[in-house]
Every structure is written in structure tokens, then in C-alpha cells.
Amino acid sequence: MIKVGIMGATGYTGLELIKILKRHRQVTLSWLTSENSAGQTLADVFACPWDDPLITSETAPLDDVDVVFLALPHGASIPAVKRAYEAGVKVIDLSADFRLHDAAVYEKWYKTTHTAPELLPIAVYGLPELHRSRIRETRLIAGPGCYPTSVILGLYPLLRHGLMAEPYAIADSKSGVSGAGRKATLGNSFVEVNDNFSPYNIGHVHRHVPEMEQELSAVSGAPFTITFTPHLLPINQGILSTLYVRLKDPLTTDDLNSLYREVWTGEPFMHVLPPGKLATLRHVVNTNRVTFSTTAIDQRGNAIIVVTLDNLIKGASGAAVQCMNIICDVDETEGLLF
Amino acid sequence: MIKVGIMGATGYTGLELIKILKRHRQVTLSWLTSENSAGQTLADVFACPWDDPLITSETAPLDDVDVVFLALPHGASIPAVKRAYEAGVKVIDLSADFRLHDAAVYEKWYKTTHTAPELLPIAVYGLPELHRSRIRETRLIAGPGCYPTSVILGLYPLLRHGLMAEPYAIADSKSGVSGAGRKATLGNSFVEVNDNFSPYNIGHVHRHVPEMEQELSAVSGAPFTITFTPHLLPINQGILSTLYVRLKDPLTTDDLNSLYREVWTGEPFMHVLPPGKLATLRHVVNTNRVTFSTTAIDQRGNAIIVVTLDNLIKGASGAAVQCMNIICDVDETEGLLF
């Protein structure tokens, strides 16, 4: 059995991790931390039947676990990752702190100094569909952001085959509210969000932009730019990204579809819908799947790729467990087929 | 024109007041206060097109208005009401501070000392359907709570005619989230409320209980007891109360229906549905109406009265403007037919 500790167990990604790991047949949950709720149990915090105690990170015995997941706010994750990594355990970080290879880029977008830049070259961006072999060989995973997972996986087949007319795409994304985390803010209160729909941080200013551009540039071998427009949906879970691309040469919808199917062959969680069917949130919520649909529009090469995933699962905790399975040499889908 | 000031303009009842008063053909809005947002405009705070400035209560010129509405938290309302009343203006308070005639009852339920008990005998409970003539003659209105409005109006026809078997009823109430006010709490955040439904403060502990019992006891001429079970609905606005009563002698649904129609004859906002139709939130949201349906169940006299209203309108700001119309000798429905 793999012994697991979770730091930051009382956020939405923490809860999702716990749900997955309680299903996982080769994992024992050793401890859960929560700075705000230490001393209580999970059942005190969530409407769930689990009496697992919550402790402070300070008192969490790192030497008692094989793997530590960190579901902490960005910034707060850096020292915790460092401590865990130095204690010799496998570390899977769900924050943004180790996703960007370049500390200067991190500091520009997150307005804070990176205090463990020496770990950046060791961290692997936890997208198994792109980096499976490198994930297998590290002890430090940087779990990707939820929006970037949808955008990167959605454009990857086109970029790998060099089909785009320009190193540029538009991502019009829509996310459920849990993406903003479990916290009390007026903007995320029920009355403000319900029956409403609103864009935020649009254009080229959302913090997920550099992460997308880093990965897409690496695939295409040249600087890639994204126009990124996130919107807030009045639902709990799920991301749908509508990607607008221009291809060098027009392809038919059928050709695009075949391309995506071929690129994702063998990937257990990539699900390309047949031509004529469009990806929806219903395809993915409460699963670790990513669903794709491809639509050619005109003779000028305009096309639309729709990508959906569950922001808390494949966009966060499911991807993290998938990485753990790879690192720990367990079947990659264990705990993730539900 | 009636010159109006609003204290506490940036809560949900404040916004609803503003919307109604901007439609009102005999009102000018003189000033709006907000301690948190003073210096900004309404359009900075709400997704609305109005540029009215927000000022602090301290700087609000009481001598410049005929009527002041107070949409402040309970407790905070007492000194503000006192100041306004002493300045000689007409005062309509939407808080709970002047609803209970007995300061000791107030202090027991609200756990705070009442610092203006001398005003309690002057305050009239602002339910025109019960107290229209007394409302006409006061300068201080205590706007009723949203739940009590539904329960009191729902039981009033039976009590006025002395038809109940015992001085007791069960009120199973369901309310939209705006009833909790405009503030950031984890419990009212979108993800917690959406797709959920939950009871709270059930039995005989919610602060609206003494208000219901005070008014129902007054109508029936003897102590009346309520079992009150509020639940939180995943919607913004609206209250539905399902009232369970036992009648002395069984009545048919038709007889109950006739009784309610007769009692509410001439009331512009009371709407009794025909037998067989049941009251829903759709009947009332965004209106000042109260909708009733009556259902006899069995030969033992069990019956169900369903009552619906919009908690922000007839349950708060609409009722407040209705009282203002009465006090200011304006058509009672002005601004309220929309």
C-alpha cells in the first residue's frame, strides 16, 4: 500500500483528492492537514461520512508517508513543497508554484519572489499525455492548471503535426465556480453568481496564460500566443473551452476528427467524439475524462475545437492521482474510473 | 414630490427599494448611504446604470427628506431610527429592531439590549393587510420579516374566523438565498448552495418565531405557538410556506377558498388561487403579490395552506413602500405594480 498525506485537505481539490484516494485500492490515507480546521474531522467540515482527523501541517509526519499531495494556495506551497521534497517523499503539488520553468516569469505573473528556484528544473508539468516518461522519473510534480489542461490538450494534436497557420489561437473558456476555490467572497456568493454569466481577466492577463504559452511553445518549437477569455458559469464543476484556430490548409471535420483520434490513441482518458457530436460538460463532470469535438468551418482553414473536462478532477485532483499512479508504478487508471 | 433618503442602500433590500422608488412617480431620491461604499456610486456596487452617489449616514441630511428608509442590520438600526424619528421625519425601518412590542422579548431573542424602548409603543408593525389604519397614523413603521409575512397572512383568515382546533400550526418554509443578506460567507457561497437544499434553525429557535407568535396571538386573542422550519432553496428570491393546520370542523377545499377570497376582498396584493391550483414562486417573484392556495385533506380537519411571496419585495422593500404610500396619502399601489 502507498501511504499518502494531503496538505490542504479542506479545499475543493482537497476533498476531491480524498474521494478519489478512498476509492483507490492501493492507497492508505495517513494524514490530512488543514490550518483552519485542525482539531476537527472531515465530517465537521464537509457533508460527508468520514471521521478522518484534521491536523496542522507542522505536526504532519513527513517520514510516515510515501507521497504528499499539496492543495495549498500558490505562494504558500513553495516552502511546504521544499520541506517535503527534502524529506525524501514523492511530492505532487496542485498549486501554480512549480509549473513555470522560469522563476522570472513566475515572479512577473504572480507578483511574488520564488524562494525555491532550484527545484524548478526538477519539477515536471503533470500532464501525462505530454510528459509521461518524464513524470515517471521525477519526485516532484507540478499539477497543471484547470484552464491550461483544456487549452493545451485541445491544441496539442494540431501543433504536434504543424498544422496551424500562425502560432496563435483564441481560447474562449467557461468554468464552474469551484475553480475559484472554497472561500467566502461576495463575488462568489450564490445570489451574485446564480442566473448570471460573466467574463473576467480577459485578453492576456489571467495567470494561466504563461503556463499555456510555455507548454504550447514547447510543442510547436516557437513562441506561441494565446488570447484567453475566461467566463464564470453558474454551475459548480466543469470547464468548456471553445478554441478558435486557423489551419495552414483547410481540413474537413472528418479529417480533423481522425487526426485527434490518432494522436490520442491509447490514452485512457482522452475521448474524441464522432463528427457531428459536440463536447458538453455532461460528458465529463465527475470523471477524469477529457472530451474533444472538432469542427471545420470554411475554406480559409477556420476551425473550432471544443474541449471539456472536470476542473476539480482532470483539471486538478484526478490528474494528480494519475501522476501518482505513474510515479508509483500502479495502473494509471486506478481510482479514476468511476 | 416625496423626498426620500435610504440608509443602507447597498444590501439586497436597499437595491430593491431603489428600483421600486425609481419607478415611483411621486418620489425623489435625495440620498443613499452606505458605510462600506461611501464615495462610490451605485453603478460601482451593482450591475446597474445608476450613478447616484453613496454617502455615509453621518453626512446624510435628515432635514432634507420627508421619509427615511433604513435597511440596516438589526441592532445597528436602533440609534439610526432614533435619530431620524427625533429629526421629525417619517421612518420606515426594515430591520427587526422595532417589530417586537416587548423589549424583553427582543433582548431574549436578539441577545442585545434595546436602547430605544420608548419608541416601541409608537412603532406599528408594517403589514397593511392587518394594521392599515394604525399605519396611517404613525411616523414609525417596523417592516415585518419575510417569513413572518408569509406565515401571518397565511393563517390570518382562519384565526380571524376562529376556525382552528388549537392555537398551533406548523410552518414549513423555504426561502431563496437573498434572505440572508448581501455578504460574503462560506455557507452562502455558490458551490455550497447550488444543487443543495438544507434546513436550518428548525423547531422553535429562528428569530422570526416571536414576531409570528406576537401577531398571531394578537389576532386570535390567546397565545399562539408555531413550529417553524426554514429551509434554504438554491434560488435567489422567493419564499414558499407550507402551513399545516387542524380545523375545529372540517371544511372543503372550496369553502376554505371562499373564506380566503372573502377575507382578502379589496386587498390589492393578496391573490387567492382557484381550488386545484397551487401557489408557486413563479406567481410572485419580482412582484409585491402574495399568493395563497388552500387544500382540505381529510375529515379530521387537516388542511394545508400554501403561501408564496417575494422575500425582497412583499417580504421587505415592497411592503415598506406600501406603508410609505399609506403614510404619505399616495395611492397604495403606486410603484408596486410591475
Add this chain to the structure above:
Amino acid sequence: MIKVGIMGATGYTGLELIKILKRHRQVTLSWLTSENSAGQTLADVFACPWDDPLITSETAPLDDVDVVFLALPHGASIPAVKRAYEAGVKVIDLSADFRLHDAAVYEKWYKTTHTAPELLPIAVYGLPELHRSRIRETRLIAGPGCYPTSVILGLYPLLRHGLMAEPYAIADSKSGVSGAGRKATLGNSFVEVNDNFSPYNIGHVHRHVPEMEQELSAVSGAPFTITFTPHLLPINQGILSTLYVRLKDPLTTDDLNSLYREVWTGEPFMHVLPPGKLATLRHVVNTNRVTFSTTAIDQRGNAIIVVTLDNLIKGASGAAVQCMNIICDVDETEGLLF
């Protein structure tokens, strides 16, 4: 492996059965029927990744399975159950057709002749918490209605101990929309239901009433009457029943709580919350659990029991699989802990 066939696979309970059985480690799905969608696959009908073919009931090989689940409309289920039962397989019917022991009661409430009354004495009401030993010995299960499951389990501890002052209770129930089945009606269209909340079939007229009264009368050994008020919630899944009872002698909330804990000891899916915590839909949606909270109100013995469950799982497909596990001598929780 248990070979399973499902008749009526394309309703919401059908889909939920499929999801559970695909997780079940001792089940093989042999065939799925759908009169409307025969010739298509599951993935054509639902946003899911499963390509299982859909066939007509006519062509479904009954001799190829050990267990048949029927998720058909009431009335339509009778001949299908009869055929399957006579073919010698184990039959689990999710319709209302075999729940009532008395064909005359069935005919009165369902306005249709019961064409297989000879099977009624064989059918066992599929509530393991009440009838586990009888379930083990039959080949024909009548899966309980969703509302009755909540009301019967909620009152059972009080009735078994003879604590109620009268053989009568009020059940104020609220259900998500999936309870109405998967079909196109104006009343269940999004715009009509969203932001709305409405009672329907209230008092003593809903078809689930005789089922509740049959089971509650059996437990209490005397005719038991229910006032039942269902309401439609703007959510997909979940039932919350607020039960109003009067006890012979008042009990404290703690005593009530201990009683419920004791009665449900050893039951894997019954979950009694500690005093002070109230049952919500969040506790149960997407699980096979039933959550209870108990609240004493006053010295006259008034008390409130709140019960929640997922109408599609413990209220239908989860309970059906639980019964299958019992009949097939498999661990009762297999496939149901998710």
C-alpha cells in the same frame, strides 16, 4: 460473475443502474433494452463513453441472464415482470407495479387493472433495512418508491418502539426533477422549473401515499395515516423529507438521536448525524446513503425528523442493486460505496 439484463435502460434510473453495475466487480452486463432507442448505443443516448448496444425487450434473451432489472413505467412493467419471473430469473422491478400487496389498492390508486395479482404475494418490498431476511428468500423484488423510502425509514425507529402519540405524521417532502423521469414535458422544461419551487399532488393524493401507509401500518400494527406534501426543487437529484411527529412522551434531541443510532446500528447505508447537525442533500447526492437528523421541539412531544437520500440511488437504482447483492449472496455494499 452475475449476468444481468436491464429493461428500460434509457431512463434516469436505467442510466444510474448501468453506472453502478459497471463499477460492480461481480456483474457482467449482458444486455440493455430500450423500445425507443433500440439499434443505437448508450453513447448515442447519453453523454457517456459506453458503446453498449440497445435492443428491444422482445429480442432480449432472458435465458442468458441471472438477474433482470426492470426500469419501465408502471403498468408496462407487469407483463415484463411476469415473463421474466416465469423464465426463472431473479427479477428486480423498479416500477410501482408490485409494491402494493393488495391488487384492489393498486387499482384504486393507479386506475388500471393488475394483470398479475398472483405474483403480489411473492413480491417483497425491497427495503433491506426492514425486510432483509425476506428479500434473501424471494426471486421477485418490488423496489420502493423514492419518497416512501425517505418517509418509511424516517418514521421506522419511532414506530418500532411505539413512541408516537397518534398513528399519523406529516411528511413535507422536496424532490429534484429527475424523480419525474426522463421525458419531454412543458412542466419539467428548464425555464419552468429553474428559479421556481412548487408543491404538487398535496394532502393525500400522491400515488406514493398507499405505499407509505402500507409499510408504516405494518410496522406499527395498526392503520397509519400520512399527510404528504411533495414539492419540486430546481435541482437534478435528491430528496429531503421534513417529518413532523408528535411523541407520546417528549424526548430530548439527544435521546431521539441515540434511538436512531441504535435502531440503525449495523446498517451500512443509514447515517445518523450528531445532535445539532441537520441533514442536507449534499450529504447524500451521488451516494447510496440515507442521512437522518432528529430535533425535539417542545414539552408537548413535537419533534422533527429530517431525512435525505438520492432519489435515483437509494431511492431507486442503488436500493435495487443492494437487493440484488442480498439475493445473489454478494457483499451488500458491493458497487455501492462510491
Add this chain to the structure above:
Amino acid sequence: MIKVGIMGATGYTGLELIKILKRHRQVTLSWLTSENSAGQTLADVFACPWDDPLITSETAPLDDVDVVFLALPHGASIPAVKRAYEAGVKVIDLSADFRLHDAAVYEKWYKTTHTAPELLPIAVYGLPELHRSRIRETRLIAGPGCYPTSVILGLYPLLRHGLMAEPYAIADSKSGVSGAGRKATLGNSFVEVNDNFSPYNIGHVHRHVPEMEQELSAVSGAPFTITFTPHLLPINQGILSTLYVRLKDPLTTDDLNSLYREVWTGEPFMHVLPPGKLATLRHVVNTNRVTFSTTAIDQRGNAIIVVTLDNLIKGASGAAVQCMNIICDVDETEGLLF
């Protein structure tokens, strides 16, 4: 007083028309038709307090009204418009039947023969912000589609000033469910739509495309092409269109903002938000307003225009009444400021 008849009063646009016209101080509702509900009253069909009778179109006296609104399905509207126009009344059609100037284009997109092509040159596209003077002089208005209203108004300021780099834009639009009309379909049932989000008819296939391209081509004086991606939001009312444009020369967000303010100067319902504020549905639902926000992205001229409106009001019934006000020489905002 203007005497008004409404054909097709029991759809969502019909109800919205009625609500607006009952507020309108210079209108009398003469009759309402509904083929399905003739013989009933409005209160039988909707949760409203109005007892207006519903009659068949056959029996509706055209000589008794000054204005007829038609809220009928496309195709069905053609003969009704023809009859009303020939009877000499003012006709405001909310269907798609008279929006396209070219009968051949209509027939290509709507797959049906246009049986009154002689009226097409008379019909004016009912967008006062573009065609006010022509609206004033006709007796036949073709009310614009909801999506086209958002896209045309959103691009108009750029096109009028010749600022776009190419005659092409991407419109990523999201609409509430009422846009699909009031009818029973599985796809629009609550359970299917709630907690879901889905694209449909994407690329260049939705029937609103030719209408957008007709109007945008007319403004720009050359063929204009749209990539149009509608999505279904789990809300009742509201459209948000995110428009992606490339400008000839990059402008700042401030410059774009000034341009939009200047172009819409004097328009009572066009509302340009200040730089930094983004348009949301909350700005417009239950109003006749259109809200715009403008965001420059980069030095290559990429920019995003966000436009919101209420699909039932400015996207249908509000615009229709606005046109009526113009034709009937009434204040253009009468009935529309609420």
C-alpha cells in the same frame, strides 16, 4: 390609446410583450390569440394574475386594432403577417420570416418557400439604433433575432468607422434557455440543461448567421463573414456575446471605449461600461438595455467586445415595443424603463 392585438400570446416572447404592454401608459390590449389555449385565460397558462381571454387567430378582429404583434413560429408567421398587413394595421413580426431581404436566402436557410416575397422590400429590420428613420416610415417591422441583435450592435461602431482589419469576426455567444421557446423537448428539460453547458449549431450553420451577415455587410459596404458559436447556458434569460475582432491599427482600451460611447450617444438603451468593467448578464436581464465592454489585447490589433442583452426583451419583445413606439409617435422609452 393605441389598440393592440397579439398573435401567439402564450410563448415566452408573447408573455414578455404582455408584461411590457400592461405597463405601457398609451396601450390597450384588445385581444390575445393562442391556437393551443384558446378558450382559456392567461392565468390558466401562466403563473400570473391576469384573466385576459385567449382566442384563436381566426376569430381575432383585425379591424379593431391599430397594431398587431406576431409572436409565431417562423413559417407560420408569413400568412398571418400578410393578412394583417392587408387589413391596414401596423404589423410587428417577431419571427424570422421578414428579416432577410432576399427570398432565396430565406429559402436556403429556412428550407421553406417564402409565400409573401412582395412584402420583403416593405419590411424594415427592427433595430432602431441602425434603422430608426426607416422604421418610422413603414407599417411592417421584422423584429431582429436575439443573437443578431447582440452581434450587430457589438460590431457596428467598428464597422461604421471602417476600423476592422478584415471583413470577419468571431462571435462566441451564450444564451439562456428561453431563447429556444416555450415547448416540451427532452433537450430543454431541466435535468438535461441544469449543471450542463453545451455548444450547438456551431461554425457557420445557425439560422441567425445570414441575418447577421446581411446587416453587417450593409454597414461595411462589402461582404462580411461571421464565425458564430452559440452555447446553451443553464439560466432562463440573457445573452452574452464575446466578439473577437482584429483592428487595422491597434487602439487602446480607452480609445475603443470612447469610440463606443460616441457612436451610441443619445441612444436610450445602449450602455457602454467604463474601461475595466466587463458586461455581464446581471446588467441587462429584465431590462431593455444592451451593455458593452471593450478590451484591447495586443499590438497586433486584437480586441474583444463583450455585449449583453436580455434575449426576451431587447432581443425580442422590448425591441418590438420600441419599434411600435417609433411608428406610433410615442416616446421611444415608454413601457421600457423598468
